[in-house]
Amino acid sequence: MKNETVSINEHEVSLYSCNTIVVGSGAAGFNAASRLFDYGVKDCAIVTEKQTGGTSRNTGSDKQTYYKVSLSGNDADSVYSMAETLFSGGSMDGDIALCEAASSSESFMRLVQLGVPFPRNRYGEFIGYKTDHDPYRRATSVGPYTSRMMTERLEAEVMSKGIPIFDGHQVIRVLTHDNEVRGLLCLVQSGNEEPQYVVFNCRNVVYATGGPAAMYAESVFPGVQFGASGLAFEAGVKGKNLTEWQYGLASVRPRWNVSGTYMQAMPRFISTDSAGKDEKEFLLDFFPSREEMLSRVFLKGYQWPFDARKVSGQSSQSSIVDILVYLEKQKGRRVFLDYRSNPGSGAIDFSVLEPEARDYMEKAGACFGTPFERLSHMNRPAVDFYRTHGIDLALSPLEISLCAQHNNGGLATDLWWQTNIAGFFAVGEVAGTHGVYRPGGAALNAGQAGSQRAALFISAHRTETPREAAEVVSACTGAISEMIELGRKAVKKTEPETARTILHSQALEMSAAAGPFRTKSKLEVFRTLIEKKLAAFPHEVHVTHPSYLAWVFRLRDVLISQFTYVSAMIDYVDTGGKSRGSALYADSAGEIPYPGLSEGFRFIIDDGFRQGDVQEISYGLPSCSIHWRTVRPIPHDDSFFENVWRMYRENQNIW
Incomplete structure (x- = not known):
């Protein structure tokens, strides 16, 4: 890696040149850097805002899942079968x-070799279980911190190879x-009186910045995760399926999914006023019987993400x-999970629960006691997690909210995870x-598979030495100068700070207008507000300080x-889209699923007419460019061994 100082409109800027820059220090980013090194692209580096930040290292659930092709039992699984399962999710x-699917076993076994302790039985089978939308037992876990452990092992691998890491950039x-x-142009978080900027001159960027977490206020993304999708949109990278998010119940402090056993233990749902008084067990007012309420709460463990198909009373x-x-x-009330006593009053008669809940609790040997006792029996690490964060579920209720949890959409890529901008990969x-x-x-498998494939493609086709610094400066002076000047004008020591205040209000507006419950009118009003904020x-x-x-x-x-995400949502409605996935779109022609719900919950379930289509969007002001295309089908390539072997010898089948 070469380092020099260049002058850009009278600003002295440090410039580093190398073949590939990986942006991000999560499981996907570390894997990309490590794989690049393994494949011979040693002129690479990692740039990260905070090495110990990000979602991979700082999030999880009761039993965080890694999804892969089955490696145990007698399930008739295959690579193609797993691909069909993924493909069947629609769009x-x-x-x-x-x-x-094809990369899942290799990626999984590499994590095993790096020391991630995925469980196996005495015969060496890596055992699995069924997860949501999974017909086989492909899921596995090492507990609440699966992605953290992956990140730490991959980070150690990167460190052992001496790959440079530019932290605080x-x-x-x-x-x-x-x-x-x-x-890339980076701001160095130095705390100096004068801001410091760095340019990275490279042939390739592997963008591993995580989801756009800072968009939402009601969010389970960790506070140290912000995302940087907007910068990619600004550069011309297309977005894909931006309408498709997952929302689910999560604790507020700390931010953590309350899925799986947290729900299967069947806690009380209570609310209080803002001061923590006037306690009310509000679910009891809605369900006709305690048994139905308990069964629905239990099923939230399996069916944790909000799903428009799972709203009706069936x-x-x-x-x-x-x-x-x-x-x-x-x-205006606060909502809590309370594990100290059973919902309703008295002991639970488990025999009257719906069969799925009853059978599970019987097999788990958990048909007894309080929610806390059941949770401790079924999943002690789930209890220990909150204790390490100062919350004893045996003594205190846990505040929750309905939060943005994961973006299924994002930047559009090809089968090598390269975007429409040459040399720009998203993983x-x-x-x-x-x-x-x-x-x-x-998602964990996709991050490992995508980062591996991006590294493979770069190693085969994009290994050129970096361009001369003068060439890059000449081509990009305008963009670099614009950001430096923006930073200069933003520092006003005599005026109140507005950046964080506006960011907070924008996140609140996003949760209100573009969360799990959406109406076209609110989306349009919000988009106009965003446009005005960008203009001003x-x-x-x-x-007040650099x-x-x-x-x-x-x-x-x-x-x-x-602006880009909300534009995608409005277009989805305008082109006939109905409620699907984790989003309910208000529709005056629909039905209200339960008496007492407001008109905002009148909706129509998507009939699958868009399942075979992908929405792609390009950012622009005053309007984005949006088009729909048919999904690319699952390939049926010639798998005759000699033909594949010949091409593999010629080009490793990287094309």
């Missing part, structure tokens, strides 16, 4: 589904020219619980490789992301 490209502009990436439909929590919070959650639905844990940005956004400039650039990224 997913078949070539990507096949790549994720916030990407503020993706540099492109002639539809090809040229590099058996096994549990997403009404999410709506009831949301409505209670709309009243991990920032990549929109999923469909409307996905099996639980598929240089005049309204201030900080050390706070990070918030200026985060806000700018969030506004671009919000």
